[in-house]
Amino acid sequence: GAVVSQHPSRVICKSGTSVKIECRSLDFQATTMFWYRQFPKQSLMLMATSNEGSKATYEQGVEKDKFLINHASLTLSTLTVTSAHPEDSSFYICSAPDREGVYNEQFFGPGTRLTVL
Amino acid sequence: GQQLNQSPQSMFIQEGEDVSMNCTSSSIFNTWLWYKQDPGEGPVLLIALYKAGELTSNGRLTAQFGITRKDSFLNISASIPSDVGIYFCAGQLWTSYGKLTFGQGTILTVHP
Numbered sequence: 001g002a003v004v005s006q007h008p009s010r011v012i013c014k015s016g017t018s019v020k021i022e023c024r025s026l027d028f029q030a031t032t033m034f035w036y037r038q039f040p041k042q043s044l045m046l047m048a049t050s051n052e053g054s055k056a057t058y059e060q061g062v063e064k065d066k067f068l069i070n071h072a073s074l075t076l077s078t079l080t081v082t083s084a085h086p087e088d089s090s091f092y093i094c095s096a097p098d099r100e101g102v103y104n105e106q107f108f109g110p111g112t113r114l115t116v117l
Numbered sequence: 118g119q120q121l122n123q124s125p126q127s128m129f130i131q132e133g134e135d136v137s138m139n140c141t142s143s144s145i146f147n148t149w150l151w152y153k154q155d156p157g158e159g160p161v162l163l164i165a166l167y168k169a170g171e172l173t174s175n176g177r178l179t180a181q182f183g184i185t186r187k188d189s190f191l192n193i194s195a196s197i198p199s200d201v202g203i204y205f206c207a208g209q210l211w212t213s214y215g216k217l218t219f220g221q222g223t224i225l226t227v228h229p
Contacts, residue, residue: 004159006159032214032215034215034216034217041224042221042222043205043219043220043221043222044160044205044219045219046216046217049214049215049216091157093159093160095159095217097215105162105165106150106162106209106215106217107162108152108159108160108161108162109159110158110159111157111158111159113157
């Protein structure tokens with residue numbers, strides 16, 4: 001299947017700093033990518049849809065000024081957690097549908113563990 | 118957002134046993150997907166179902182797309198220790214531009 005990478009795999013930062021997480025589709029182009037957040041022992045909750053060439057679409061309750069999304073190219077989307085606080089500590093996962101595939105199967109990155117001290 | 122009802126929440130089984138888990142929804146989906154997530158990793162697609170009534174196998178895994186489009190089940194036969202992990206169902210609508218709705222997950226523990 002298609003490969004999606006994320007960087008970094010884990011990051012620890014001080015409260016008040018901003019953290020950028022990258023999501024790349026390695027062997028296919030992704031005009032759309034999705035960002036999820038997952039707390040321990042819980043399911044994935046969709047945060048936003050990243051659209052190449054246009055603004056991201058945020059799910060209800062997600063602060064767009066807090067979680068900045070930029071879809072810079074057909075293979076790269078970035079999520080910036082601005083002024084991070086301990087409650088932002090979580091596992092952030094991106095995904096991308098392979099629209100060149102027959103059924104637009106969606107592939108997930110390995111996730112980024114964010115810990116805010 | 119909307120979630121699928123996935124059950125059971127957790128299972129503790131002996132190696133060699135068969136496993137069954139299911140997801141139900143109050144609304145229909147066009148696609149049902151089953152993912153497995155290992156600790157600290159992203160979900161990996163196990164099986165994708167695209168037609169109501171479809172029964173699909175992937176090795177020891179078998180999944181079915183319910184005829185009403187509102188449910189799906191996943192069976193694992195002859196479980197092995199590496200089957201340990203969290204299993205998620207996910208539903209997708211053609212009109213959702215790729216958005217997935219996830220179930221709460223089933224935590225599977227396999228005792229050797």
